[in-house]
Amino acid sequence: MTRFISIIFLAGLCLPVHSQETFMRTLKLMGSRYEISVVAGSQDEGDRYIDLAVEEISRIEKSISSWDPDSQTSQINRNAGIGPVKVDAELFGLVERALQISKITDGAFDISYAAMDRIWVFDGSLQQMPDEETIRQSVAKVGYENVVLDKAEQTIFLQLPGMKIGFGAIGKGYSADRAKALLMEAGVAGGMINASGDLNCWGEKHDGTPWMVGITNPLNKNKVFGWFPIQNSAVVTSGDYEKFVVLNGKRYAHIIDPRTGYPSSGLASVSIFAPRAELADALATSVFVMGIEAGINLIDQLKGIECIVVDDQGKVYDSKNIERNEHEMEIAGWQK
Numbered sequence: 001m002t003r004f005i006s007i008i009f010l011a012g013l014c015l016p017v018h019s020q021e022t023f024m025r026t027l028k029l030m031g032s033r034y035e036i037s038v039v040a041g042s043q044d045e046g047d048r049y050i051d052l053a054v055e056e057i058s059r060i061e062k063s064i065s066s067w068d069p070d071s072q073t074s075q076i077n078r079n080a081g082i083g084p085v086k087v088d089a090e091l092f093g094l095v096e097r098a099l100q101i102s103k104i105t106d107g108a109f110d111i112s113y114a115a116m117d118r119i120w121v122f123d124g125s126l127q128q129m130p131d132e133e134t135i136r137q138s139v140a141k142v143g144y145e146n147v148v149l150d151k152a153e154q155t156i157f158l159q160l161p162g163m164k165i166g167f168g169a170i171g172k173g174y175s176a177d178r179a180k181a182l183l184m185e186a187g188v189a190g191g192m193i194n195a196s197g198d199l200n201c202w203g204e205k206h207d208g209t210p211w212m213v214g215i216t217n218p219l220n221k222n223k224v225f226g227w228f229p230i231q232n233s234a235v236v237t238s239g240d241y242e243k244f245v246v247l248n249g250k251r252y253a254h255i256i257d258p259r260t261g262y263p264s265s266g267l268a269s270v271s272i273f274a275p276r277a278e279l280a281d282a283l284a285t286s287v288f289v290m291g292i293e294a295g296i297n298l299i300d301q302l303k304g305i306e307c308i309v310v311d312d313q314g315k316v317y318d319s320k321n322i323e324r325n326e327h328e329m330e331i332a333g334w335q336k
Contacts, residue, residue, distance in 0.1 A: 020189075020206040025050045030061045030172060032196035038183060039190040039206045049188050053179040057195075060175045063091055064167045066114060073165060077114075081161030084150060092154050094278075095147070098170055101282045102144035105298065108289040109282050110258040112158070114166030115141035120263055122243040122254045129247050135261040142258050173198040173236060173281030193277075200234040200277040218268035219314045234277035238284035239269035240312075251312055257289045264289050266312055272299070273306040273322070283307075292317055 023046030024037040036053050040046035065071045072087045079085050087095075098111045117138035119130045130138075146159040158165065167174070172195040179193045180200045190203025192211050201211040210229035217223040218239045228235070240253030245263070252263035270287045274280035283305065287295030292309055299307045299319045306322045 021046070022190075022206045023047070023050065027054070029054065029057045030065075030175060030195070032172060034196065035192075035194040036179070037192040037194075038188050039203065040188070049183055049186060049191075052182055052186060053193065056179050056182050057175045060171070060178060063088070064094070064171050064174075066164065066166050073167070076156050076158060077164045080158035080163040084148070084153070084155035084157035086153065086155050089154065092149070092151075092156065094167070094170070094174060095156055095165065096149055096151075097278070098167075098282065099144055099147060099149070101279075101286065105283075105286040105290065107144060107259045108257065109169065109286040110142060110144045111165045111167065111170065112142050112144055112147060112163055113169070113256070113258040114164035115162060116256065116258065116261070119261075120245070120252075120254070120256060122245050124245075126245050126247070139258060139261040169285045170278055170282045172196055173200075173234070173277035173279070176200040176234070176277040195277065198234070198236045198277045198281050199230075201230045202232045204231070215271050215308060216269070217314075218310050225308075225310075225316070228273075233273060233275055234280045235271060235273050236277060236280035236284045237269055237271040238288050240264070240267070240288075253288065255285060255288050264291075266291055267309060268312045268314070269310045270295070271308040275304055279305070 019041050020039050022037055022039055023043060024035060026033065026035050034057065036050050038046050038049045040049055062068060063071060064073050066073050066077060068074060072091050076085045095111065101109050119134055119138050120126065141160050141162045146163060147165065148157040148159060176193040176195040176198050177200055180202055183191055184202060190205060192199065192201045199213065204210055210231050212227050213230050213235050214224040214227045215237060217225050238255065240255065243254035245252050250265060252265050255264045257264060267288055270284050272280040272284045272287065274283065287299065287307060287309065290298065292311060296307065296309060296317060296319055299305050306319045308322060309317045
């Protein structure tokens with residue numbers, strides 16, 4: 001499920017404090033822009049750490065990519081309706097967690113969305129709504145209930161011929177989590193993995209200050225609603241301000257509800273704060289599909305998860321335990 005995300009972050013200036021500096025590299029991985037920042041004692045040390053993260057992200061891509069015919073994901077998709085495929089523990093666990101999120105969101109998140117027919121385009125060429133039957137048929141092979149896991153055999157089976165799974169709404173978040181875990185194990189005291197907006201931080205910048213994340217105003221990308229300090233946690237923002245279509249005077253986001261085949265409407269952005277980027281990634285998509293009331297109600301029931309939601313009129317809503325400075329938000333142009 002394609003998503004465009006806008007998060008602004010401060011990596012800090014590379015000024016030595018206690019022989020530590022912050023080093024950053026920007027590159028393309030998993031078809032997306034990644035920015036990897038680490039606190040290290042030298043350029044060579046920083047490069048070695050960043051190389052470790054790049055190797056880990058590349059390894060994950062080989063496993064979950066549906067474009068690679070040799071990946072386990074492709075093997076699962078080719079055997080849809082035919083038989084189960086044995087996979088490694090890592091991929092099995094990722095799919096298992098994805099199905100758990102599908103259940104708690106009543107299918108607003110669904111990794112079998114990959115079988116959805118692409119009837120919606122957001123390049124300005126779509127002039128009228130597709131007919132109801134075409135929309136209904138577009139999601140005929142989507143349904144997480146038909147993804148069968150056998151934990152004892154460690155196999156995954158897609159029951160319907162033509163079914164497909166994909167990790168577009170969870171894979172980058174997972175890669176950020178894994179890169180962070182690997183670097184922490186390697187002894188990196190602080191860093192940030194920004195996987196095209198799926199962002200995970202730990203420790204502090206080299207000068208002892210926290211990593212700061214700015215939530216972009218979805219109705220004016222040149223402005224920021226407010227800045228949040230992030231320490232050992234993740235934040236993901238999903239928005240429609242890059243790709244949307246207006247039909248009959250109504251604005252539709254590029255995020256499609258996998259249950260109905262219709263694009264989401266009513267929201268401009270959803271920001272999720274969570275311990276892991278994988279979870280934040282999936283929930284950002286889910287809340288966007290579920291809408292304000294149902295989405296925030298879900299977040300309020302999840303321990304350690306918070307959200308900020310902006311509707312298509314610019315009004316801001318947030319979950320009950322979100323921590324923010326009202327004065328700072330007012331200065332930043334926060335409409336509440």
